[in-house]
Amino acid sequence: MSPVETEVNQRPWEELARTVGTGNSETVKAYLDTLASTEQSLALDRLSDEERHAVLTTLVPEDAADLVALLPDVQAIELIEDLTPGEAAAIIDELPSNLKADLIGELEDDDAAAILNVMEPQAAADCLRLSEYEDDEAGGLMVTEMLKYPVTWTGAQVIADLGDNADLYRDYDVQYAYLVDDQERLIGVLRMRDLLLSKRGTPIIENMIANPLSVEDKSKIGELIDLFDRHHFFGVPVVTSTDGKLIGVVHRAAVEEARAEQHDSDFLKTQGIVGGEEIRSMPLIVRARRRLAWLSVNIVLNMLAASVIAVYQDTLSSVIALAVFLPIISDMSGCSGNQAVAVSLRELSMGLVRESEWMRVWLKEVSVGMINGLALGVLIAGVSFVWKGNVYLGLVVGLALCLNTMIAVSIGGLVPLVLKRFKVDPAIAAGPILTTVTDMCGFFLVLSIASSMLDKLQ
Amino acid sequence: MSPVETEVNQRPWEELARTVGTGNSETVKAYLDTLASTEQSLALDRLSDEERHAVLTTLVPEDAADLVALLPDVQAIELIEDLTPGEAAAIIDELPSNLKADLIGELEDDDAAAILNVMEPQAAADCLRLSEYEDDEAGGLMVTEMLKYPVTWTGAQVIADLGDNADLYRDYDVQYAYLVDDQERLIGVLRMRDLLLSKRGTPIIENMIANPLSVEDKSKIGELIDLFDRHHFFGVPVVTSTDGKLIGVVHRAAVEEARAEQHDSDFLKTQGIVGGEEIRSMPLIVRARRRLAWLSVNIVLNMLAASVIAVYQDTLSSVIALAVFLPIISDMSGCSGNQAVAVSLRELSMGLVRESEWMRVWLKEVSVGMINGLALGVLIAGVSFVWKGNVYLGLVVGLALCLNTMIAVSIGGLVPLVLKRFKVDPAIAAGPILTTVTDMCGFFLVLSIASSMLDKLQ
Numbered sequence: 001m002s003p004v005e006t007e008v009n010q011r012p013w014e015e016l017a018r019t020v021g022t023g024n025s026e027t028v029k030a031y032l033d034t035l036a037s038t039e040q041s042l043a044l045d046r047l048s049d050e051e052r053h054a055v056l057t058t059l060v061p062e063d064a065a066d067l068v069a070l071l072p073d074v075q076a077i078e079l080i081e082d083l084t085p086g087e088a089a090a091i092i093d094e095l096p097s098n099l100k101a102d103l104i105g106e107l108e109d110d111d112a113a114a115i116l117n118v119m120e121p122q123a124a125a126d127c128l129r130l131s132e133y134e135d136d137e138a139g140g141l142m143v144t145e146m147l148k149y150p151v152t153w154t155g156a157q158v159i160a161d162l163g164d165n166a167d168l169y170r171d172y173d174v175q176y177a178y179l180v181d182d183q184e185r186l187i188g189v190l191r192m193r194d195l196l197l198s199k200r201g202t203p204i205i206e207n208m209i210a211n212p213l214s215v216e217d218k219s220k221i222g223e224l225i226d227l228f229d230r231h232h233f234f235g236v237p238v239v240t241s242t243d244g245k246l247i248g249v250v251h252r253a254a255v256e257e258a259r260a261e262q263h264d265s266d267f268l269k270t271q272g273i274v275g276g277e278e279i280r281s282m283p284l285i286v287r288a289r290r291r292l293a294w295l296s297v298n299i300v301l302n303m304l305a306a307s308v309i310a311v312y313q314d315t316l317s318s319v320i321a322l323a324v325f326l327p328i329i330s331d332m333s334g335c336s337g338n339q340a341v342a343v344s345l346r347e348l349s350m351g352l353v354r355e356s357e358w359m360r361v362w363l364k365e366v367s368v369g370m371i372n373g374l375a376l377g378v379l380i381a382g383v384s385f386v387w388k389g390n391v392y393l394g395l396v397v398g399l400a401l402c403l404n405t406m407i408a409v410s411i412g413g414l415v416p417l418v419l420k421r422f423k424v425d426p427a428i429a430a431g432p433i434l435t436t437v438t439d440m441c442g443f444f445l446v447l448s449i450a451s452s453m454l455d456k457l458q
Numbered sequence: 459m460s461p462v463e464t465e466v467n468q469r470p471w472e473e474l475a476r477t478v479g480t481g482n483s484e485t486v487k488a489y490l491d492t493l494a495s496t497e498q499s500l501a502l503d504r505l506s507d508e509e510r511h512a513v514l515t516t517l518v519p520e521d522a523a524d525l526v527a528l529l530p531d532v533q534a535i536e537l538i539e540d541l542t543p544g545e546a547a548a549i550i551d552e553l554p555s556n557l558k559a560d561l562i563g564e565l566e567d568d569d570a571a572a573i574l575n576v577m578e579p580q581a582a583a584d585c586l587r588l589s590e591y592e593d594d595e596a597g598g599l600m601v602t603e604m605l606k607y608p609v610t611w612t613g614a615q616v617i618a619d620l621g622d623n624a625d626l627y628r629d630y631d632v633q634y635a636y637l638v639d640d641q642e643r644l645i646g647v648l649r650m651r652d653l654l655l656s657k658r659g660t661p662i663i664e665n666m667i668a669n670p671l672s673v674e675d676k677s678k679i680g681e682l683i684d685l686f687d688r689h690h691f692f693g694v695p696v697v698t699s700t701d702g703k704l705i706g707v708v709h710r711a712a713v714e715e716a717r718a719e720q721h722d723s724d725f726l727k728t729q730g731i732v733g734g735e736e737i738r739s740m741p742l743i744v745r746a747r748r749r750l751a752w753l754s755v756n757i758v759l760n761m762l763a764a765s766v767i768a769v770y771q772d773t774l775s776s777v778i779a780l781a782v783f784l785p786i787i788s789d790m791s792g793c794s795g796n797q798a799v800a801v802s803l804r805e806l807s808m809g810l811v812r813e814s815e816w817m818r819v820w821l822k823e824v825s826v827g828m829i830n831g832l833a834l835g836v837l838i839a840g841v842s843f844v845w846k847g848n849v850y851l852g853l854v855v856g857l858a859l860c861l862n863t864m865i866a867v868s869i870g871g872l873v874p875l876v877l878k879r880f881k882v883d884p885a886i887a888a889g890p891i892l893t894t895v896t897d898m899c900g901f902f903l904v905l906s907i908a909s910s911m912l913d914k915l916q
Contacts, residue, residue, distance in 0.1 A: 036680075036681075036684045036809075037683070037684045037687040037688060037809075038680070038684065038808065038809025038810075039809065041808060041809055041810055042809055042810055042811075042812070045810050066688075070687040070688055072808050072810075075810075159654055159655065162651055162654065162655065163655045166651070166655075169651070170690075171690035173633070173692060174633060174649075174650065174651050175631070175632060175633050175650075191632075192632065192633075192650045192651070192654065193620055193624070193627070193632050193650070195654065196617055196620065196650065196653065196654055197617065197620065197621050197624075222494075222496070223494075225495075226494045226495045226496065228711075229495040229528040230495060230524070230528055232628075232629035234631060234692060234709075234711070251692075251710075251711075252709075252710075252711040253686075253692070253709075253710040253711040253713075253714050255711075256711050256714030256715045256717075256718055257714045257717075259714075259715075259718045260714055260717040260718035260720075260721055262718075263718055263721035263722045263725060264721045264804070266725065267721060267724065267725040267728070267800065267803075267804075268800050268801075268804060270725070270728075270729070271728070271796045271797055271799065271800030272793055272796060272797045272800070273797055273800055273801065278801050278804075279801070279804075279805060279808075279810055280801065280805060280810070280811070280818075280819070280822040281810075284825055284826065284829075285829075287826050288825075288826045288829040288830055291794070291797050291826060291830055292829070292830045292833055292834075294793070294797070295790065295793055295794060295797075295830060295834060296833075296834075296837070298789075298790065298793050299786070299790050299834055299837060299838065302785070302786045302789050302790060303786060303838075303841060305785070306782045306783070306785055306786050307782070309781055309782045309785070310779075310782050310845075313778050313779070313781075313782075316778055316781055317775055317778040320771050320774055320775040321768075321771070323767055323771075323774055323781045323784070324764045324765070324767045324768050324771075325764070326781070326784070326785060327760070327763070327764055327767070327784060327785050327788055327897065327901075328757070328760045328761060328764045330785055330789075331756075331760050331788075331893065331897070332753065332756065332757050332760060335730055335752070335753055335756050336749070336753060338729045338730060339729055339730045339731055339749050339752070339753075341729065342725065342726050342729030342730070342731055343726075343731065343736050343737070343738065345725075346722070346725075346726060346736075346737075347737060347738060350496065350499060350530050350737075351494075351495075351496025351497065351499055351500055352496075352499055352500055352503050352530075352533075352737055352738070352739075353500075353738070354500070360738075361738070364738040367742055367746075368742065368745050368746045368749060371742075371743075371746040371750070372746055372749060372750045372753060375750055375754075376750075376753060376754075376757055379754070379757060380757065380761075383761060387768075435789065439785065439789070443785075
C-alpha cells in the first residue's frame with residue numbers, strides 16, 4: 001500500500017483488464033485490494049470505456065460501491081455515467097448517504113432522474129432530498145448513518161440494540177448516541193463512556209448531556225469549521241431549520257475534506273480551468289471547449305490592452321528598443337499583481353481581512369510595491385543603460401516598471417475584495433482583470449513617458 | 459458564531475484591546491468566546507504587538523493555548539515569537555501534542571531552543587522528538603493523547619480507569635482503546651462497544667481485535683490518505699519503525715487538514731509566494747524580501763526571453779504593427795500553458811498520472827493545443843486582417859499563436875512531471891519556466907516568420 005510498492009506495480013490497468021476478462025467478481029475484487037487507492041484511480045483512468053464498464057458490472061454492487069467511494073468525485077461521475085440506470089442505481093444504493101447525494105447532485109439532471117426512477121422509491125426520495133443541499137452546507141456534508149434512540153429508553157435497551165446490530169453499526173461513529181423525542185427532535189447526547197459507567201437499568205435520560213450543541217441543515221461550512229476549531233468533537237448533530245428534527249451528523253473529517261476540495265478547485269480556477277475540474281480522461285472536446293471558454297475571454301482583454309501600443313506606433317518606431325521592454329514590464333507587473341491577488345484570496349478565506357477593508361489592503365500592498373518596484377525599476381534601468389548607453393531610456397523603463405508595479409499590487413490586492421463584495425468568484429475572475437489593467441497601464445506608462453522625451457531617446 | 463453575527467460585530471479588535479486593558483483574564487476570555495474563530499484571528503491580527511502580547515499574558519495559559527490552537531499556524535508562530543520563553547513555554551505546555559510539536563518545529567531554531575530550555579525536561583524532550591517528524595508523515599500528524607492499557611487488564615479495570623480519569627479523557631477519541639504488552643508494543647485494539655457488551659470481569663484480551671492495522675511513524679501522508687480512503691476508521695495507531703512501540707494515533711481529520719494546507723500553500727507558491735506563506739501582518743521588509751526573491755528570478759528570465767525581440771529589431775521596425783501582437787501572443791500562450799500546468803499538478807497529486815508518462819501527457823495536451831491554438835490563431839488572424847488589411851500579417855500572427863499554443867500546452871503539461879522527477883517543487887518552479895520558454899518561442903515565431911515574408915508585409 002506504500003508508495004514504494006505501487007512503484008513496483010508497473011501497469012495496474014493491464015492486470016486489471018486481464019482479471020476483468022475472467023468475469024469473476026472475486027478475482028477482480030482481490031486484485032483491486034492489492035492496489036493503493038491512487039493506483040485504483042490510475043488503473044480505471046487508463047481502461048477503455050468498455051473495460052471500465054466491465055469492472056463495475058463484474059464486481060458485486062457492494063464492492064463496486066466501495067471502489068466508487070474512494071475515487072475522486074470527478075472520476076466517479078464519469079464511471080456512473082457509463083452505466084445503465086439500473087446498474088448505477090444498484091451501486092449508488094450501497095454508498096454512504098453523503099456520497100450518494102453528492103453523486104446524484106453532480107450527475108446530469110436527466111441521468112440522475114433515470115437512476116432515481118429505478119431506485120426503491122423511499123431511497124430515491126431520501127437521496128433526492130439530500131442532493132438538494134449545497135456541498136458546503138451541513139446537509140450536504142452530513143451522513144445519516146448514526147446511533148439514534150428514543151430518549152425514553154434505558155441503558156440496557158441501548159446496549160441490547162448495539163449488540164443486535166453490531167454489523168450494521170460497524171462503520172458508524174459510536175462515540176455518541178443521539179437521543180430524540182417522539183417528534184424526532186434532538187433532546188440529548190449520550191456518550192458511550194457515560195453509558196459504560198452507568199447502571200444498565202437506568203433510563204439514559206439520566207446520563208445524557210442535555211441541550212447538546214447542534215447545527216442547522218443550512219449552516220455553512222465556515223460555521224462548521226469554527227465549531228470544530230473550538231470544540232474537540234468528532235462529529236456534530238444536524239437538525240432541520242424548520243422543525244428541529246435530527247437528520248444526520250457532520251464529522252470533522254468531512255468538513256476538512258470539503259475544505260481541501262475547495263482549495264483545490266480554487267487553484268485550478270485561478271489557472272483558468274473553468275468549473276475547477278479537469279482530468280485528462282475526459283473527452284477531448286469537453287476539455288478543449290472548457291479551456292477555450294476562458295482563453296477566448298482573455299484574448300479579447302489582451303487585444304484591448306495591446307491596442308494601447310497601436311496608439312503609440314510612431315513613438316515605438318522611432319525608439320524600437322522600447323518594444324523589447326514592453327513585454328518585460330507587463331509580465332513583471334503581472335507577477336507582482338498575482339502575488340497580491342494570492343495573499344488577498346488567502347486572507348479572505350482565513351478571515352484575516354474583510355471585504356470592506358480596501359484602504360488597509362491598499363496601504364499594505366502599495367508599501368511592498370514601492371520597495372519592489374524601486375528594486376526592479378533600478379535593475380531594468382541599469383540593464384537598458386548598459387545595453388543602449390542612453391540614460392533616458394533607462395529612466396523611461398525604470399520609472400514605468402516602478403510605477404506599474406505599484407499599480408499592479410494595488411489592483412491585485414483589491415480586486416479579490418471587490419469581486420467577493422459583488423458575489424463574483426475571485427478565484428476565476430481576479431487574474432484576467434488584473435493582467436488586462438496592468439498590461440494597459442504598463443504599455444501606456446512606457447510609451448507616454450517615452451513620447452514626452454522623444455528627442456532625448458533618439 | 460454564524461457569519462451573520464460576526465458581520466454585526468464591527469471592530470472586534472477595538473473591543474478586545476479594551477477588555478485586555480482591564481487586565482482581567484475572565485473578561486478577556488469571556489469576550490473572546492463571543493467571537494467566531496476567524497474573528498479572533500482578525501482581532502489579534504489588528505492589535506499592536508504590545509496589545510497582542512497583553513492578550514496572551516492576561517489569559518491563563520490554558521485559555522491562551524485554546525486561543526493559539528485555533529489560529530492559523532503562521533499567525534500562531536508570530537504570537538509565540540512575541541513572548542518571553544517563559545510565557546511561551548507555559549502556553550505551549552497546554553497545547554495538544556501535535557500542535558505543540560508543529561509550533562516548536564516551525565519556530566526559529568534559537569527561539570525554539572530558548573523555549574525548550576525553560577520547559578520541564580521530560581516535556582521538552584517529548585516535544586523535541588515529535589517536532590523532528592515532517593508535517594506530512596504519521597509522526598507529525600499524530601496525537602499522543604489516547605487510551606492505552608496493558609493487555610493483561612480486565613474490562614473492569616479499564617472501566618474503572620475511564621471513570622477515574624473522565625476529565626483527562628474528555629477530548630480523547632474514546633472509540634478505541636489500544637492494548638500494549640510490557641514492551642509498549644501494540645497488541646490489540648479494544649472497541650468501546652465490545653467492552654460495553656462484555657462481562658466486566660473478562661480479561662480485555664478476549665474482546666480485543668488482535669493484530670490491528672497500524673502505520674509506522676515515518677509513513678507518508680499518501681499512505682494515510684489511502685488507508686482512510688479504504689477503511690472507515692476515525693483514527694489509526696502509530697508505531698515506531700524501529701521497535702514497534704505504540705507512540706500515538708493519527709485521526710482522519712488531521713490527515714484531511716494536512717491535505718487542505720498542502721493545497722493552500724501550493725496555490726500560494728504557484729502565484730509566487732515563496733514558502734507558501736504570507737499574511738499582511740508580517741513585517742513589511744519580510745514580505746517585500748520574499749516576494750522580491752521570486753520577482754528577481756523572473757525578471758532575469760523575462761529579459762532573456764525579450765532578448766529575442768532585440769535580435770529582430772530591424773524586422774520589427776519595418777513592420778511596427780507586429781509590436782502590438784508580441785505581448786498578445788506571449789500572454790495567450792502563457793494562459794494555455796498554465797492550464798496544462800494546473801491539470802498536471804492536479805493529476806500528479808491525485809495519482810492519475812505517473813512522473814514517467816511524458817508521452818501520454820504530451821499526446822493529451824497537444825491535441826487540446828491543436829484545437830484551441832487553431833481557434834485562437836484564426837481569431838487573431840482575422841482581427842489583424844481587419845485592422846491592417848494585410849492577409850500576410852494575419853497569416854504571421856495566426857500561425858505563430860497556433861504553433862506557440864501547442865508548444866505552451868506541451869511544456870506546461872510536461873514541466874511538472876519533469877520537476878517532480880528531479881525532486882524540485884513543481885508548484886513554485888513550473889510557472890516561471892513555462893512563461894520564459896513560451897515567451898521566447900512566441901517572439902521567435904512571430905518575428906522569424908515575419909522576416910521570411912518581409913516584402914509581403916510592408
